[in-house]
Amino acid sequence: MTTTLMDQEQKRLLKKFHTLLAKAGVDAAGKEAILSGYGVESSKELTTYELLEVCNKLDKMINPKVAELDQWRKRVIASIFNYFGALGIRSDMNRVKGTAARAASVETFNDIPLEQLRAVYSAFTKKAKTVEQVNVVTEEYIKDIKLLN
Incomplete structure (x- = not known):
């Protein structure tokens, strides 16, 4: 009988579940409460x-x-999604995570430490606000020019 990747993942997660229960100090009653929340007994x-x-x-x-x-x-x-939206660029999760990783100078998104996450968040929030303000000023300027013509 061959095991599928999902079966292997299920076994790994079962081990992890029981390890985490022990680390958290959850007793048998707590485990039963957790399981009953999912409508199962085991x-x-x-x-x-x-x-x-x-x-x-x-x-x-x-x-x-x-x-x-x-x-x-x-x-x-x-x-970052908000920033791309302000620029009018459609994006997906891979592009956003890649952008964040490059901005933080790390290999992958999950490698970004907490302080750099805060810095990247702040930078892209400010950039998005700046782009939005520039768009408003530009639209007003274009509207004024059209009125003069």
Whole structure:
């Protein structure tokens, strides 16, 4: 019997789930409460997606720094999408993450440390506001010129 990648991932996440439960100090009653939230009685009944979700929640509970990094990553992504939107450029997640990584001089998006995430967020937020202000001034100027003609 061959195992698929999803089966392997499911096994890996099951191990991670039980490891995180132990690290978080969650007892049997707590585990049952978590599982009942997903409508199952055993962790083996959870889907791969559900395991991933519950592992992420437990990870954030154990390590609040992870939650803060996640929050700043989302802010950076939003600020870069906003900047591209202000420029009238359509973009996708890969381009946005690549832009953030290049701006922070790192290999991949998830390698950006917290302080650089804050700096990149601030820079792109300011750039987007500047572009929007320039667009407003330019539109007013063009409107005034048209009135003179």
